[in-house]
Amino acid sequence: MPGMTARSRAERHRASTPLELFFDLCFVVAVAQAGGRLLHAVAEGHAATGIVSYAAVFFAIWWAWVNFTWFASAYDTDDPLYRVVTFVQITGVLIFAAGVPRAFDAGDWTIGVVGYVVMRLALTSQWLRAAYCTRGAERRVALRYAVGITVVQLGWIAMLLLTDDTGGARAAVFAVLVLAEMSVPAIAERDRPTSWHPRHIGERYGLFTIIVLGETIAAATVAVQEALDEHRAFGELLPIAVGGLLIVFSAWWIYFAVPIHDYLRGSREAFIWGYGHYLIFGSAAAIGAGIEVAVEEAVGKAHVSDTVAAAAVTVPSALFLLTVWALHARHFKRDLAEQLSLPVAALAILACTFAGEWAVLAAGLVAAATVIVEVALSRRPAVTG
Structure with a gap:
């Protein structure tokens, strides 16, 4: 052997x-x-x-x-x-x-x-x-x-x-x-790090992010399907379904906008980045639960207000964006405009909490707009001194 x-x-x-x-x-x-x-x-x-x-x-x-x-x-x-x-x-x-x-x-x-x-x-x-x-x-x-x-x-x-x-x-x-x-x-590892592979670790964390986001989509889909079968509430559920998909799609896009392996040069960076993914994974999974809460509130099954139901989606969505920015994206931003895009988007998504029955759709539109802004900013020519 x-x-x-x-x-x-x-x-x-x-x-x-x-x-x-x-x-x-x-x-x-x-x-x-x-x-x-x-x-x-x-x-x-x-x-x-x-x-x-x-x-x-x-x-x-x-x-x-x-x-x-x-x-x-x-x-x-x-x-x-x-x-x-x-x-x-x-x-x-x-x-x-x-x-x-x-x-x-x-x-x-x-x-x-x-x-x-x-x-x-x-x-x-x-x-x-x-x-x-x-x-x-x-x-x-x-x-x-x-x-x-x-x-x-x-x-x-x-x-x-x-x-x-x-x-x-x-x-x-x-x-x-x-x-x-x-x-x-x-x-x-205080005097000798293990020989973990930066590209491999980056891929492993990325794949688990995909799996968690996939579970979020699966849970939300089942919730919408059951609500439609039981209550036929298509008009109430459509904004939640569309907004939820936009949030998850945008979360995937933002996370994978840049490769991380070049940043993971040493154990200090790797520890902070790796430990911080507790918030990324946890918030990504919580988005799915939040969408389910919003669905149940829309059809009268949840015993919470529409603001609480909206917050179940907007809070983890904002936390996801802020954590991805703090651990991942900010290391590749070139100027203040690029640095501010994700934090501002997170605040805007939190503000959507108070949009009533349209809160999830509004948060999804903000997330999608953030992706568009991020792409536009990244494609600007680099400023040379």
């Missing part, structure tokens, strides 16, 4: 593998579960608690994906053992997805933590294999990852011992464990 050695950062034509794409698709189940629970929470008038639960659940989904993605970028051997261990990780993802409703609605993380244990046992074995097959600083990095992941996972298991009578202790422990999770890579 071949050893597990690091792949070269200079490797040409490094692309996502079919196994990585399969891994990503399995996360759709968990993303759909989180979005569905957010929909029900907001539609029932529990937006604040729903957003908090969604943020916690989506962090767990996103972080599991991040752990695998960066490891695979550095150590993907694609041999039989690697594939089998990845299948075990996928099994853990599906177990976690089954526990999302309980974690979301009742704060019961038991099934979710079991799924994480399965994923972490598999990932830790991958890091130990990498440590066994390497020497020196590279081996130390792999061992730090294995130890760090194991220690934090023990923390998640210990969190289950805290009962509801403990008050805010579980929430505090959850926050501490989140910080501990995100510190493991920084500690493990």
Whole structure:
């Protein structure tokens, strides 16, 4: 059996593998579960608690994906053992997805933590294999990852011992464990980064963005279809459907306007960019839930005002634009006009919240106009001194 050695950062034509794409698709189940629970929470008038639960659940989904993605970028051997261990990780993802409703609605993380244990046992074995097959600083990095992941996972298991009578202790422990999770890579790679591949990482994040946006379209389509079948409210639903599509299409266009791999030159840029995608992925998935809320409000099923229903779409849409600008697009802007286009668009989309039944359509038109402006600005001749 071949050893597990690091792949070269200079490797040409490094692309996502079919196994990585399969891994990503399995996360759709968990993303759909989180979005569905957010929909029900907001539609029932529990937006604040729903957003908090969604943020916690989506962090767990996103972080599991991040752990695998960066490891695979550095150590993907694609041999039989690697594939089998990845299948075990996928099994853990599906177990976690089954526990999302309980974690979301009742704060019961038991099934979710079991799924994480399965994923972490598999990932830790991958890091130990990498440590066994390497020497020196590279081996130390792999061992730090294995130890760090194991220690934090023990923390998640210990969190289950805290009962509801403990008050805010579980929430505090959850926050501490989140910080501990995100510190493991920084500690493990403090003196030597892993050999992740910039072009490959850029492609992996882009593909997961597509998958999340695809889930958003799927969820919104089902919501519109069910509303039409039950209520025949074509006139009320058409503006929401058109506006939702314009938002999602524009989100895709804006995210992929520039390639990111040339910016990811070192670990500092990569950490900030990679961690920041929690907001990009989370807001993209929340757009779908928001469109579903708007549909249910339009046909009288949601127990919220039209302003709250509109905000369920406009707030995550604006957050998506602002985060893409902050992490991604602003590094390639040439002047103030280009820099301001996305932040101004985000503010304009937020203002659409108060447009009543036309809010989603108005937000979609703003998003589409933003794409047109971005394209026009990017095609101007460069000013030379």
